[in-house]
Amino acid sequence: MASIVGHCVLGTTLAKLLLPERRYWPWWLLAAACAFLPDADVVGFKLHIAYDSLWGHRGLSHSLVAAVVVASVVVVLVGGRAGAPPRGRLWALLFLATASHGVLDAMTTGGLGVAFLSPFDAERHFFGFRPIAVSPIGIKNFLGEWGARVLRSEVKWVLLPCALLLLVQAAVLRRLRVA
Numbered sequence: 001m002a003s004i005v006g007h008c009v010l011g012t013t014l015a016k017l018l019l020p021e022r023r024y025w026p027w028w029l030l031a032a033a034c035a036f037l038p039d040a041d042v043v044g045f046k047l048h049i050a051y052d053s054l055w056g057h058r059g060l061s062h063s064l065v066a067a068v069v070v071a072s073v074v075v076v077l078v079g080g081r082a083g084a085p086p087r088g089r090l091w092a093l094l095f096l097a098t099a100s101h102g103v104l105d106a107m108t109t110g111g112l113g114v115a116f117l118s119p120f121d122a123e124r125h126f127f128g129f130r131p132i133a134v135s136p137i138g139i140k141n142f143l144g145e146w147g148a149r150v151l152r153s154e155v156k157w158v159l160l161p162c163a164l165l166l167l168v169q170a171a172v173l174r175r176l177r178v179a
Helices: 004-018 022-046 064-078 087-105 145-178
Strands: none
Touching (some): 004 022, 004 087, 022 087, 064 087
16 A cells, blocks of 8 residues: 555645635545545454455455545535535545545555455456555554655655646646736
């Protein structure tokens, strides 16, 4: 998996791109949480659930179906409240943020791949381009050289591209305000 850092940065970046007004900052945090949420499945290791099972790590929780469910449930619960973005835009953001988790994981150098089409197809997938160092599971394992290697690859392949997108957005918005 990519680390919590990469997942949350990508989720927040998607939120800032889709909901650029500062008044939406709480929704940026929600998008970051949705981007990390699929890794709640690591509890399966403690419950002795096989990694390659439907309920295992990078299984159903990393699928597009899970992203649809998360986005839909959250929009039903909080959409339409005062200060909330339009429901359609909020749904799109939460879907993309949740789905982005599997995308990053499919770009890592380890694991069994991502079950994007679960529960309809249990096959695990990686992308042909896999530049992100796989993160160890657990904070204790993350401290040290392995974690540093993961963070270096995420700076290069996640944080810098996200920063570039946000800089482009800022320049475009600035230009629109001037015009």
